Amino acid sequence: MTDFIRNKKQLIEREKVESEARRLALEAMEAALASVNPQHLLRGRLKLEGDFLRIDHLSVDLKEVEGIYVFGGGKASAAMAEALYEVLGDRLTEGIIVAPKYQERAFRTGPIWLVKAGHPIPTVEAPNAVSKMLELADRLGERDLAFCLISGGGSALMASPTGGVSLEEKQDITRALLKSGATIHEINTVRKHLSQVKGGRLAGRIYPAETVGLIISDVVGDSLETIASGPTAPDPTTFRDAVAVLKKYRLWDNAPEAVRKTLEEGVGGLIPESPKPSEEVFRKVHNFILGNNELACRSASEYLNSRGVEASVLTVFLEGEAREAGRVIAAMAKYLKPKPEAKDRSIILGGETTVKVKGEGKGGRNQELVLSACRLIEGVKGLAIAAVDTDGVDGYTEAAGGIVDGYTLSQAREAGLDADFYLQNNDSHSFLDKLGDTIMTGPTGTNVNDLIVAVRVSSEGG
Amino acid sequence: MTDFIRNKKQLIEREKVESEARRLALEAMEAALASVNPQHLLRGRLKLEGDFLRIDHLSVDLKEVEGIYVFGGGKASAAMAEALYEVLGDRLTEGIIVAPKYQERAFRTGPIWLVKAGHPIPTVEAPNAVSKMLELADRLGERDLAFCLISGGGSALMASPTGGVSLEEKQDITRALLKSGATIHEINTVRKHLSQVKGGRLAGRIYPAETVGLIISDVVGDSLETIASGPTAPDPTTFRDAVAVLKKYRLWDNAPEAVRKTLEEGVGGLIPESPKPSEEVFRKVHNFILGNNELACRSASEYLNSRGVEASVLTVFLEGEAREAGRVIAAMAKYLKPKPEAKDRSIILGGETTVKVKGEGKGGRNQELVLSACRLIEGVKGLAIAAVDTDGVDGYTEAAGGIVDGYTLSQAREAGLDADFYLQNNDSHSFLDKLGDTIMTGPTGTNVNDLIVAVRVSSEGG
Numbered sequence: 001m002t003d004f005i006r007n008k009k010q011l012i013e014r015e016k017v018e019s020e021a022r023r024l025a026l027e028a029m030e031a032a033l034a035s036v037n038p039q040h041l042l043r044g045r046l047k048l049e050g051d052f053l054r055i056d057h058l059s060v061d062l063k064e065v066e067g068i069y070v071f072g073g074g075k076a077s078a079a080m081a082e083a084l085y086e087v088l089g090d091r092l093t094e095g096i097i098v099a100p101k102y103q104e105r106a107f108r109t110g111p112i113w114l115v116k117a118g119h120p121i122p123t124v125e126a127p128n129a130v131s132k133m134l135e136l137a138d139r140l141g142e143r144d145l146a147f148c149l150i151s152g153g154g155s156a157l158m159a160s161p162t163g164g165v166s167l168e169e170k171q172d173i174t175r176a177l178l179k180s181g182a183t184i185h186e187i188n189t190v191r192k193h194l195s196q197v198k199g200g201r202l203a204g205r206i207y208p209a210e211t212v213g214l215i216i217s218d219v220v221g222d223s224l225e226t227i228a229s230g231p232t233a234p235d236p237t238t239f240r241d242a243v244a245v246l247k248k249y250r251l252w253d254n255a256p257e258a259v260r261k262t263l264e265e266g267v268g269g270l271i272p273e274s275p276k277p278s279e280e281v282f283r284k285v286h287n288f289i290l291g292n293n294e295l296a297c298r299s300a301s302e303y304l305n306s307r308g309v310e311a312s313v314l315t316v317f318l319e320g321e322a323r324e325a326g327r328v329i330a331a332m333a334k335y336l337k338p339k340p341e342a343k344d345r346s347i348i349l350g351g352e353t354t355v356k357v358k359g360e361g362k363g364g365r366n367q368e369l370v371l372s373a374c375r376l377i378e379g380v381k382g383l384a385i386a387a388v389d390t391d392g393v394d395g396y397t398e399a400a401g402g403i404v405d406g407y408t409l410s411q412a413r414e415a416g417l418d419a420d421f422y423l424q425n426n427d428s429h430s431f432l433d434k435l436g437d438t439i440m441t442g443p444t445g446t447n448v449n450d451l452i453v454a455v456r457v458s459s460e461g462g
Numbered sequence: 463m464t465d466f467i468r469n470k471k472q473l474i475e476r477e478k479v480e481s482e483a484r485r486l487a488l489e490a491m492e493a494a495l496a497s498v499n500p501q502h503l504l505r506g507r508l509k510l511e512g513d514f515l516r517i518d519h520l521s522v523d524l525k526e527v528e529g530i531y532v533f534g535g536g537k538a539s540a541a542m543a544e545a546l547y548e549v550l551g552d553r554l555t556e557g558i559i560v561a562p563k564y565q566e567r568a569f570r571t572g573p574i575w576l577v578k579a580g581h582p583i584p585t586v587e588a589p590n591a592v593s594k595m596l597e598l599a600d601r602l603g604e605r606d607l608a609f610c611l612i613s614g615g616g617s618a619l620m621a622s623p624t625g626g627v628s629l630e631e632k633q634d635i636t637r638a639l640l641k642s643g644a645t646i647h648e649i650n651t652v653r654k655h656l657s658q659v660k661g662g663r664l665a666g667r668i669y670p671a672e673t674v675g676l677i678i679s680d681v682v683g684d685s686l687e688t689i690a691s692g693p694t695a696p697d698p699t700t701f702r703d704a705v706a707v708l709k710k711y712r713l714w715d716n717a718p719e720a721v722r723k724t725l726e727e728g729v730g731g732l733i734p735e736s737p738k739p740s741e742e743v744f745r746k747v748h749n750f751i752l753g754n755n756e757l758a759c760r761s762a763s764e765y766l767n768s769r770g771v772e773a774s775v776l777t778v779f780l781e782g783e784a785r786e787a788g789r790v791i792a793a794m795a796k797y798l799k800p801k802p803e804a805k806d807r808s809i810i811l812g813g814e815t816t817v818k819v820k821g822e823g824k825g826g827r828n829q830e831l832v833l834s835a836c837r838l839i840e841g842v843k844g845l846a847i848a849a850v851d852t853d854g855v856d857g858y859t860e861a862a863g864g865i866v867d868g869y870t871l872s873q874a875r876e877a878g879l880d881a882d883f884y885l886q887n888n889d890s891h892s893f894l895d896k897l898g899d900t901i902m903t904g905p906t907g908t909n910v911n912d913l914i915v916a917v918r919v920s921s922e923g924g
Contacts, residue, residue: 314776314809317793319838324786331779331813347776351793376781 004033007440011403017459018405021384024309024346024455025403026439028300029388033441035299036390036448038079038151038216039086041290046214048087055212058286062091066143069209070095070112071133071202073126073158074151074228075391076216078107078114079445080290081149084214085110096133097149098126098157102393103443122159122167130160130197137202140209148202148211152218152391152447154228160196162262162271169256170194173246180249188226192235192274193242193266194259199225199235199274203285213287218391218447220317220351222292232285234277239266292316293350293448296390300348300453309344309455318351318450322365323423325353326372329452333385334377338458346455353450355395361427364395366450367402367438368428374404374412375419381406382457390451392444397429399438401450411435466495469902473865479921480867483846486771486808486917487865488901490762491850495903497761498852498910500541500613500678501548503752508676510549517674520748524553528605531671532557532574533595533664535588535620536613536690537853538678540569540576541907542752543611546676547572558595559611560588560619564855565905584621584629592622592659599664602671610664610673614680614853614909616690622658624724624733631718632656635708642711650688654697654736655704655728656721661687661697661736665747675749680853680909682779682813684754694747696739701728754778755812755910758852762810762915771806771917780813780912784827785885787815788834791914795847796839800920808917815912817857823889826857828912829864829900830890836866836874837881843868844919852913854906859891861900863912873897 005011005026012022034040046055053060062068068091070081078099085092085108095112100119107114113132117125140146161170170191177187192199203211213232215224224233243263246252252260265271275281294316304311314332318325329349336345353365363371366387373385388394388401412419412435422431432438467473467488474484496502508517515522524530530553532543540561547554547570557574562581569576575594579587602608623632632653639649654661665673675694677686686695705725708714714722727733737743756778766773776794780787791811798807815827825833828849835847850856850863874881874897884893894900 312774313797315790315794315797317796317838318790319793320786320789321783324782325790327782328777328780328787328790331777331781332811334779335775335777349794376779 002030002034004030004441004444005439006442010436011439017382017457018384018407021382021405021455021457022403024304024307024457025384025386025453028303028453029386029451031303032296032300032451033390033444036216036291036296036446038076038446039083041216042080042083042214043087045288045290046087055288060145064143065145066141067093069093069136069140069144069146070097070149071137071146072149072154073098074154075100075447076151076445077149078103078109080214081109081112081114082107084147084149085112094136096129096136098129100153100157103445117157119153119156122156126157127160127167130158134196134205137205140206142208144209146206146209146211148213148232150213150228150231151216152228154231155198158197158228158231161194162196163265164258165194165262166258169258173251173255173259176251177249180251182245182249186245188229189237189245190242192229192237193239194262195229197231198229200230200233200281201274202231204275204281207281207284211285213285215287215289216446216448217289217292218449220319220449222289224287232287234279234282235274236277238273239263243267291446291448296448296451297348297350300451304346309346311346311348313348316350318349318353320353322353322355322368323372326369327376329454330373330376330385333383333454333456334380336383336454336456338382338456344455344457346453349452351449355426357426359425359427361422361425362397362430363426363428364389364397364399366394367397367399367432368423368426369452370402370404371419371423371428371431374408377406378409379406381459383454385454386439387450387452388439390444390449391447392441395429399429400441401439402428402432402437403439404437408435408437464492464496466492466903466906467901468904472898473901479844479919480846480869483844483867483917483919484865486766486769486919487846487848487915490765490915491848491913493765494758494762494913495852495906498678498753498758498908500538500908501545503678504542504545504676505549507750507752508549517750522607526605527607528603529555531555531598531602531606531608532559532611533599533608534611534616535560536616537562537909538613538907539611540565540571542676543571543574543576544569546609546611547574556598558591558598560591562615562619565907579619581615581618584618588619589622589629592620596658596667599667602668604670606671608668608671608673610675610694612675612690612693613678614690616693617660620659620690620693623656624658625727626720627656627724628720631720635713635717635721638713639711642713644707644711648707650691651699651707652704654691654699655701656724657691659693660691662692662695662743663736664693666737666743669743669746673747675747677749677751678908678910679751679754680911682781682911684751686749694749696741696744697736698739700735701725705729753910758910758913759810759812762913766808771808773808773810775810778812780811780815782815784815784817784830785834788831789838791916792835792838792847795845795916795918796842798845798916798918800844800918806917806919808915811914813911817888819888821887821889823884823887824859824892825888825890826851826859826861828856829859829861829894830885830888831914832864832866833881833885833890833893836870839868840871841868843921845916847916848901849912849914850901852906852911853909854903857891861891862903863901864890864894864899865901866899870897870899
């Protein structure tokens with residue numbers, strides 16, 4: 001078992017039965033994190049056999065390939081690049097990928113140039129890296145092979161607006177769309193038409209070389225179009241659609257001059273349209289989802305089963321306001337009754353909740369979820385509920401998530417902490433931190449959204 | 463199968479596979495409603511064998527009993543009284559119970575006087591009935607036996623403030639406490655000390671006669687103190703506590719004169735304290751929970767099993783904002799994947815959600831829950847999600863709840879209905895009504911909170 005959770009020992013130092021529930025929940029999470037570790041995923045799927053590179057049904061004879069190039073960006077891209085270098089070594093020609101600045105580990109990526117850029121707010125390193133990436137892509141020929149290492153965070157890390165649009169202007173229009181009530185599909189329609197990478201444009205630039213997209217999904221439902229805004233996925237929407245969205249929400253007239261100009265030039269054919277599903281480009285694109293939330297959930301479930309714990313994955317589509325999801329999950333966790341004859345029991349949920357921030361505190365959606373949950377399970381013996389963001393960074397905090405049990409609320413009370421007050425102030429991190437109940441992993445180098453595990457052990461077995 | 467749902471035929475007229483999912487969900491609900499039907503429950507537990515009346519471990523030799531009296535109130539009390547009369551017939555001496563005005567069915571309750579009063583807003587019939595009830599209780603002697611038929615709604619239906627406090631003043635102070643952020647335990651501490659019935663006071667008045675409490679629970683967790691504010695359950699709180707609560711939330715100074723006077727007289731010993739757990743009274747009280755939410759959930763589950771559908775009761779403790787619970791439940795329902803080899807699958811949840819009303823529409827928590835849920839399951843084949851209030855009255859509507867499937871959202875769109883708009887306006891009833899998707903039972907004469915059933919059938923089997 002890889003020790004992803006740095007403070008695991010401290011988190012399980014409790015009364016015996018609480019300790020056992022905590023240990024099982026945390027170890028299930030570590031099993032899940034191990035299963036979606038980019039190195040592990042890539043090594044498991046991509047095989048070099050003599051001169052043949054195989055992934056699932058695809059087999060590439062490297063004797064027929066001139067150069068092997070690498071592109072992409074996202075929270076898992078650096079680790080994927082490292083693993084790709086491990087597999088291909090000197091056969092790699094060149095590459096450029098973008099990873100978040102806060103990933104401090106030194107990745108050994110050989111000839112792949114690893115650029116660090118800001119996340120979640122894009123910084124200038126992103127467009128600079130992308131223009132180098134696209135220059136390189138443009139040089140590729142029919143007999144070249146390009147890997148695109150794509151994962152969550154890629155939208156910001158490969159932010160690179162078209163034409164005269166600035167990063168700030170693109171962010172402004174995105175914010176205005178978010179406020180306007182536009183759907184995520186509508187927002188992406190606009191963003192894909194202000195980008196040099198999104199909406200299949202990266203694959204378009206790589207063409208006529210062959211593209212192999214290696215993708216770790218942080219999108220509920222794994223839509224290729226949506227993960228990192230789909231650099232290697234066809235885009236069915238058009239410049240005309242993008243203009244229509246802005247007009248529908250009455251944002252056109254007040255949109256930055258450069259945004260209007262770019263979209264108008266696109267409609268007029270002066271900027272190429274994003275590649276459409278039927279285009280030749282996509283006959284040379286092969287996308288593979290290496291890992292996703294469901295894999296993490298199933299791995300947690302298998303781990304618990306191997307420890308004699310009954311486990312149900314209830315969903316991989318979780319959404320909704322974190323504190324409310326926390327109440328429903330607590331209500332279900334509380335009902336995991338240990339029966340004399342039955343095994344210990346657990347439930348697992350995956351997906352991505354959201355937080356409408358109203359307070360001034362420090363927190364994240366997973367920490368807020370467990371803070372909310374702890375209020376409903378007071379006094380329940382042998383029950384632990386843990387939630388983490390699999391990328392290791394929950395909200396803007398240094399924690400990956402948090403863990404609570406039936407005694408968290410009374411411990412808080414003794415420490416003079418009012419759970420409701422902290423929840424109202426979106427201050428979940430401060431609350432859990434003071435109790436020593438934050439889960440600390442550091443950036444994990446992967447990203448398959450959130451994972452929630454509740455384990456109930458029988459008092460007798462504890 | 464009793465046909466509780468009047469419009470079942472209409473609700474299941476769909477494409478074959480949707481129809482099958484809907485039928486199973488609705489029939490599971492009818493099985494649940496049948497299992498918590500008061501007549502059914504009372505007949506199953508209370509047995510007259512010769513002169514011996516038996517319920518569980520309790521056996522009463524009616525030859526030793528002088529008179530048999532009946533008291534109580536709640537949504538299930540009229541139906542319980544009818545069943546009690548069926549069992550005991552002429553052996554019943556006298557009684558008085560209170561039921562909601564909207565229950566229009568004629569109940570045959572023999573010598574038990576059935577009073578109708580307002581619910582959920584108490585009306586003057588309630589204190590009038592209670593004073594008759596207490597006069598009768600005061601006349602009982604050691605050799606008498608009293609049944610107390612208690613169920614949800616009993617707090618309002620047996621509203622009867624102490625001393626000079628008016629119904630309006632008691633409601634005002636309750637509302638002020640609700641607004642102040644006081645816990646439900648604190649609110650009940652005050653209410654129990656302004657009541658002639660709540661907090662074990664009814665049992666106190668019946669004493670020295672023997673009390674048998676027959677209770678149908680609408681309280682998550684079945685706390686006897688909380689169901690109908692516990693007319694037959696000991697009250698650990700005091701007048702002094704009630705005053706402290708009002709002072710804590712700074713409501714004391716502005717509380718109605720009569721409220722302050724009553725509580726002060728209580729502290730001074732001029733009004734008797736509510737009976738405490740250790741008191742002699744409770745050696746002669748026997749409370750039995752006849753039915754609750756868990757029984758309804760299990761019955762739904764057993765019914766589905768009998769139809770070859772895998773079923774899991776996920777919780778009987780559901781709480782939270784209805785629309786948010788709807789999202790989590792939809793996320794889980796969507797994950798009920800039909801596998802080629804697997805049986806049809808279902809999930810069942812019980813409890814009670816809440817709605818923060820912000821709009822002007824017509825709705826109820828169960829209808830709002832499914833309206834919210836339908837937005838997440840668009841296009842999912844063979845899936846139905848239904849939610850009902852088991853008392854048959856969801857919110858202030860004539861419907862018990864509603865049902866949706868993967869095609870509800872597109873049908874709404876065709877009909878020009880915007881689901882988000884109706885949800886924002888708390889107008890779930892209008893939305894579902896226009897689609898013919900409200901579940902109509904009429905008042906069921908019972909009350910064990912809410913029941914949510916999601917069924918997924920495989921397309922092949924449909």
